[in-house]
Amino acid sequence: MGDQDEVSLAVSSLRSRFEQLAAGSGLKSSADAPPLSPRPGGTFPRARAASNNSLTVDSTIHALRASSSSSDLKSPVSDVLDPKSAALKRPPPPPPTRAKPSVSPAPSPLTRPVPLPPSASNGNGNGNGNAARADVREMQPGDLASMKGPFYGGSALRSTSMSISKPPVPPVPPRPTFMISESPENGSSRQRRSESPLGFAEREAETQAASPPKLSRSNSNPVEDLDYTTDPSSPSPAPPPAPPPRSSRPGLPPPPPRHRTSRSPQPDAPSNSNLPPPLPHRRPTVPYLAPPENRSSPSPRRSTMAKPAVAQPLPETPSDSSSPSPNGDRKPLSKFQPPPTRTIALGDKLPAARRAAEGSSDDEEGPEEDASAASRIVDTIPDSSSSSRRLPTLSFRPGFPPPQLRFHPHSGCVIASGPNLVVSHVHHIKIYNLEISDAPLYDLDMKQLGMKDTKVLSMEFSPSMNKEDRGAFVWMGTKDGSILELDIRSGALTATKPSAHLHPVCQMFRHGRSMVSLDESGKALIFSPDPEHPEQDVSLTYTTPRAVRTTDKTDFVKLLDGKLWTASRTEHSGGGSLGRVVPIIRVFDIFNTAAPGKSIMPSEHCGQVTSATILPTEPDRVYMGHEEGYVSIWNLDTDDGWPSCTEVTKVSTSDIMCLEGVNERLWAGSRNGLISAYDVRQTPWIMTNQWQAHNAYPVLKIFVNFRAIETNQKLCVVSLGRDELVKLWDGLLGVDWVENELVKNESSFSTFQDINALVVSWNCDAARPESLNDGGRNAEFFTDVFSSVTTPPDIISFSFQEVIDLESRKMAAKNMLLGGKKKDDALSDRVTGAYKRWHDKFVSVVKAAFGPLGVEYTAVLTESMVGLFSCLFVRNTNEFVCREKHIAAIKRGMGGRYGNKGAVIARVVIGDSSLCFINCHLAAGQHAIKQRNSDIAAILEEKGIFEPSPLETAYVRGGDGTMVLDHEFVLVNGDLNYRIDVTRRETYLSSFRSGDLSNLLAHDQLLQQMRNNKTFRLRGFSEGPITFLPTYKYDPRSDEYDTSEKRRHPAWCDRILWKAREADRMQQLSYKRYEVNVSDHRPISATFVIRVKNIQTEARERAKAIVEAAWADEQMRILDSAQKFYVRQALM
Known part of the structure; x- marks a missing residue:
């Protein structure tokens, strides 16, 4: 009996805090201990199988529970100091095995369960059975491992004097100075823990309790955000309540942790010390201080060389336990101090003072204007204060007014070559020679040409090695996919290629000695001269075209610098907001069989693409017009050979309907019928000319009649408007040059x-x-x-x-x-x-x-x-x-x-x-x-x-x-x-x-x-x-x-x-x-x-004649430079 009494005494003295918390009476409520933190590797405590069934266990013991506070691990001093009794005691059995569902990394750390408050227990301070079982599930494997060494070894019993190897423990960040104090009870507790074989588990629990809570982040680490597993039958935890405290209900799953902690003592929990309740649970500090590159691998533990500061209790103040703590929103203590909080960025102006009372109209103090992107864009609008409003009209017959030609804006097509203009509308074709008359030379119907029900959709002049044939033959694309060739000198068809396309031919281009036809499905046919017979021109009948596949359903297509530029209104990049739409532009190098197409986008927000052009003075840049008044600038001289956007500028409050580079100016047509000429050599641009071209109707298209340079010594620009008019303009703006020279000599007359x-x-x-x-x-x-x-x-x-x-x-x-x-x-x-x-x-x-x-x-x-x-x-x-x-x-x-x-x-x-x-x-x-x-x-x-x-x-x-x-x-x-x-x-x-x-x-x-x-x-x-x-x-x-x-x-x-x-x-x-x-x-x-x-009118006329003679010489110089540009662009 004596030996058995000693053994019983040893076992009772070595009974761990896990058993004491599970015992029936005289133990602290489970609500006083926060839940365990997940380990850095993302593992969670689970029940272990029993390994020693021969040991007898007190019937009052229900289960083992993890502890997170060093104050909860206290045992009588006599039990610890008696090594003989400790050696004779047997360890308790492990808890029963319980199945555990898989842990999902998705839940937030704020949804982790915590023990119920004392009021949720059954009145005995131990909590109900559900809480006890939850405590078993929340126990860390490492805590049981610390018990296995002294009790479950190969020998019978081990002495407490034996040394136990302990894994490194991450140091705890220092706690705030206002919470650092020390009580004699804490000191003795630390001494006892250092002598106990369970010291590592106690220190780890103390580390978790002493660590300040870490604020939740939106971009959280999946390893850090793993949640504890709760009963599957339990409802999801509710969000933290606002004071006053909610009423507790026994049997419910543990509530989530509170955002704020109270320094007030728990009134229902029995306590034999003046210690404050433990700090709320926080996530491990190691990933927070040094987040790993691979989230799937745990972070290494920190060295135990750095000892954490000792946190001492605060003096007790009688208050309700549910009242929020003044330091509840405290930032987590870490390796680095948190940055200061600013409500106004550095360098920003202070907001305008609020108006105190109404005053006069001069006293209105509006809000301070911000330098937003929109306002910066408005500042790039060209200066129009010195623009000329003269009409640069042009006529091929000296002494006659400019011609007034009409076309159909929806289904019509207009092309020009020197004094010759060809206007088509569905079944009809009109051919003009503006040097002779404003009336058409030929008014052809497709029935007369033997092409009944044929509708012309596109036209372009074909190239020719013979100078007399240049600008004489027109290729026409039809709705049924055929291509026709028309001689405008005789008004007769010279060649046809039936069903060249399976879809309507919507575009026709010329590049050098080649012709390009494009249908609505995106298929392009390239007619190029035979390399074996370079002296022969392309023939609609004998030349075999090469097919190239591009994009379909395009709203904008143009051949620039040998590449086909396309854009669709339905293709854009950006969110659902129209203010952030960036159009997608596709560029195809159709003359290079080895180069595929490429998609490019502007560098900034701009509207849908409407037009594009190249300035003769800047052949390495493409200016692309957009809706909302934007112009994007693209650099052609790049390393990979594909265009890149260098700038987006806003030049108008109206949509840019069309663009054309004319001499040194960029001409733009708008929705209100205005044509504006911009000098782009400086920033912001300068509007040098602006005139009403189409009586407030949108300008649909602007193009250069470059053949007029060779045949008529004129730089003719053609504009098409929604008012159904075709107008001709002087691309050299000669009237402005003459008037500016007259102003310089105004004193003479x-x-x-x-x-x-x-x-x-x-x-x-x-x-x-x-x-x-x-x-x-x-x-x-x-x-x-x-x-x-x-x-x-x-x-x-x-x-x-x-x-x-x-x-x-x-x-x-x-x-x-x-x-x-x-x-x-x-x-x-x-x-x-x-x-x-x-x-x-x-x-x-x-x-x-x-x-x-x-x-x-x-x-x-x-x-x-x-x-x-x-x-x-x-x-x-x-x-x-x-x-x-x-x-x-x-x-x-x-x-x-x-x-x-x-x-x-x-x-x-x-x-x-x-x-x-x-x-x-x-x-x-x-x-x-x-x-x-x-x-x-x-x-x-x-x-x-x-x-x-x-x-x-x-x-x-x-x-x-x-x-x-x-x-x-x-x-x-x-x-x-x-x-x-x-x-x-x-x-x-x-x-x-x-x-x-x-x-x-x-x-x-x-x-x-x-x-x-x-x-x-x-x-x-x-x-x-x-x-x-x-x-x-x-x-x-x-x-x-x-x-x-x-x-x-x-x-x-x-x-x-x-x-x-x-x-x-x-x-x-x-x-x-x-x-x-x-x-x-x-x-x-x-x-x-x-x-x-x-x-003096007469003197002015004499001076004007002198200036006009000087302009003739200047005009020839400019025309020679323009002709060289169009030859380099393979347009002449």
Whole structure:
């Protein structure tokens, strides 16, 4: 009995913590221990088979359970310190074997089960049977392996003094300093663990408990994301609940781990220490610090040389266990510190301040504009401010108007060779010789040619070694797949190839001495000369074609540089968003049998492909037109011989319908009937010419009649429009060359006269004229203005803004909705009354100032638009004649529907020079730079502002006076609203006190745009030196800048700019401001000397004849260069 008692005592003293947790009474609840972590290799604990059935086990033991906390492995000190008793005890049996389902790597680590809280147990602190079985399944194999060494060896019993080899344990990252403290109980516990044969398993469990939780990541490692296996019959775990804690229900599967842990003690769990609950479970730290390249292989363990810091408990605070911990969202501690969190990227501007209250229209502070891709693309639109609007018409009969030919835009086909044009439409073919007549020489029907029901779909002139036969034979592709040859000199068919294709022949090309036909299925037939008989031309009857397979259902096909370029509307790359569509372009080297086709794509977003061309001056580049106004540029000189996209630029707000390289210019046709010529030698491009070609109908095709170079010494360009017209243009733009040379010699046939102009601009902030009668400097305003000129001016322009209260919502709504009412309406009387008061004021002050001098003025133009008011006075004199007096308004507020922002434009012609005065009020806001740029661009490029004028010599660049930039002299004045980009108010004040304005002018938005923005429409305008303080924003009736809550930065919002075709013909004499304090703006004025011309018609005609003779020599030089290019391209 004594020996048995010693054995029983030894066994009870060595009973592991696994048995104590499974025992019935006096043990801690399973909810206090977090689940075990998976091993780095991705393995999970499973039950082991029993290996020693002769051992007796206490009936109170249910199962073994893994432990994850060092505090749970405590045993009585006497049991551990008695080696004799420990040697006589027998180990407990292993748990029964349980089948385990396969583990899927898909679930997130957050769905791992955790032990139930104490309230979920059966009241005895041990948990129910289900929880016990789950604990068995969650046990790590390594933990049982640590028990096998001392108990299941070959010998009977082993002493605790024997050394046990331990595998390396990964060190634990240091815990936060606020959690590091030590209790005597922890110290003794560590001493006991070091002497226990189960020390490795305890240290591993302590490592898992002490490791801080790792945040979940979207791109997780499959090894790290393996989940514990739970009962298949159990429902999926619910997401972590929000406090207050949910009610526990016995028998449910373990809930997922909480995102936040509480430092409060578990009130239901019995505890004999002041230790805090263990930290929540986290994934292994080794893959997190050094993720392996091969996820299927486990990461190596870290060295045990680095000892983790000892985590000491925090002082207990009585609180509910479910309350979130303040450090629940703590970042995982790892080898490296986490990067700082930023909400604004480095270098980004701070967002605009929120508006505190409503103010005037000038106080609108819009959101800061971002440098998005869209806005950067808009900045690449070519500058059109100096483009010519002359029509470069061409005629093959000198002295006759250009021909007016018609075709069918949907089923028609047009080709040209010298003066000969062939137009086909289904069953009919018309042949023209434009040197003889605009009427067709032959009007053929396919029935007359013996080809009943034959429909022509494509045509091209065939090559010939005989010079007389060049441009005489036409190959025609038909709908039934046949190819016909027609002699345009006789109007007869010379050859046929029936059923050459099985599908309709939709395209016909010529390259060198070869002909290429392409049908709708993508099959191409190449007719090339016989190498054994190179002197013979290709024959539709005798030449055997070579078949090449390309892509079918193409919307764009063109032969460029010997390669066939195709694109389909249905083929594109990118997501479902139309804004990210990139077309797929297929290129086939059809003349190289060993080279297959290749698919290429633009480097940036652009619309579907519509056209492509090569510039004669840049033969190694292809310019491809796209919808949405884009042009992609492709480099042909590459290492592999296939094109590569180098740039995508936006050149128009309308779709690019067709492109053609003509001499040094890239011609583009748009949907609105315009043809534009671009100079692509600089970035951004410059629009040198633009004219209305097809009366607002889309331009369908542009091509060069290169045979006219050889036969007629003309570079003829043919355009086809949806208006069913065929038009011919001069590709050399000779009319512009002649006019530009005449401008250079204008002094030889013109006389000049100087006139003085006074321009006054003021944002009066709804002030009435009576507000200037309070004495002092306000009453002297107009006197000071007129004293700025030494002699009475010939023109006086008053440009006022905010004449009415724009913040009156009632007035704004009525003005927008009822602004079209008749003049006897009450609202019209109210609005007109404000303008009339100022008009009467202008008349009275002008008469008072210059009447005593015997100078009289007449208000020739007056116009108002929702706050804008312009009044133009012209001196009554016989020295010059004022003609073409017109005035109009352009709305820019609310997308062009409201006139609170916009411009009033006045135009007069004095002598043979046109003058345009623009009173504008642009978009407000510190950061609304692009909106202001858009407003001024829309004003300057608005079409049809005035009626066309018959005075061609009074306007520039071929204009007829319908647009702003058609005028020789343009003055832009008003509240442009450009601000100063200085963030600190102290910078303003210091500059003002010191009188140094150069620092502020360097940050002026208008000057920055004129200096740096190549697409800025005011870039070609001039402004005099600014020597006065900013004119905005003042407190009304004071000399203090804005002292309101917003404290807006002072700025030069009120400006006067000018532009002249010849810069030396317009000079500014003064530029100043006035100290009128009834508004938040200060008024400004400027005086100019403008040199107008008077043309002598006969002298001009003589000079023009000389220039035209010089153009004939220049024309031959350009034509010779163009002919060489088309020969190199194998088109001639």
